[in-house]
Amino acid sequence: MVNLGDVFPNFSADSTIGSMKFHTYLGDSWGVLFSHPADYTPVCTTELGRVAKLVPEFTKRNVKLCALSCDSVDSHNGWIKDIQTYNNLSGDFPYPIVADESRDLAVSLGMVDPDEKDAAGMPLTCRAVFVVGPDKKLKLSILYPATTGRNFDEILRVIDSLQLTAVKKVATPADWKEGGDCMVVPSISPDEAKTLFPKHKVHQVPSGKAYLRTTPQPQ
Incomplete structure (x- = not known):
């Protein structure tokens, strides 16, 4: 588990943009890492599509995005086509989706939902949100159950607050x-x-x- 104020783990993983190291990917930006239970599921399809549409708003705030689930890169890449079709998106998908088939990341970051399991009985990732500052420290974490889709306008609101209160008293x-x-x-x-x-x-x-x-x- 990562607590507020802790340096967020600089994990290495395969993703839809290739092999990535999290801190290197963020650079000097803020970051949002958010997990979803599984590819090819309905609520997750709405969520990742909504985030894709909000990319200009996150970019204005110097925020880089990264999604994650316990599926393979091949699965992510196939599912992206469904996300784009359902959400009327075109062009390249605007942020990476990390593969965590071993569930090592999900377990180490406390992202596992004990009530949601795949067909093989393996636990799935919950709907976690981690906001990481340019100093690579955890600024906010929220855990939603698999049944509840997130409001990413609220995530933007929280980032506005975090960025303001980081420099003003x-x-x-x-x-x-x-x-x-x-x-x-x-x-x-x-x-x-x-x-x-x-x-x-x-x-x-x-x-x-x-x-x-x-x-x-x-x-």
Whole structure:
């Protein structure tokens, strides 16, 4: 298992773009590694197609994408044609799909879904999402069961928050979206807040504690 803040494993694997080393593939970019239970399955076909359509949005945020399942590269390449047809995609598939037939990666990264098995009784990968920063450290992880497709607009929203809060002393509130008001982090003193966030507001609450401080999103 990889915990938040840990350096993400620099695994080597075969993929639809050939042999790859994860850190080398990412370079100086952010990265999203996401797993799916199996090729030629319905929900996964919608997910990988949706991500393909969102590639321009991820690229704008300097994010590279990588999918993974316990299928072979040949299986991935065959399935890509179905993904493209169902999702009305054309041209080259815009991100690699890693093969993990041995399940070594799935097990080491905690991506195995114990309730989902293939025809041979082998466990399948769950719908995991890992967001890795340019420093190669894990910034976020989410695990979905096989029955629940992911909302990748939410993944983009989370990346916006991660990238903002990595450089500004703010946190993002519930349902925050790019351009929305942010929260001044508690470690910032009142005097420092006046300097850093001159337009910030302190919200009055019954406790009398001045911990709820909002500010327009810093640029």
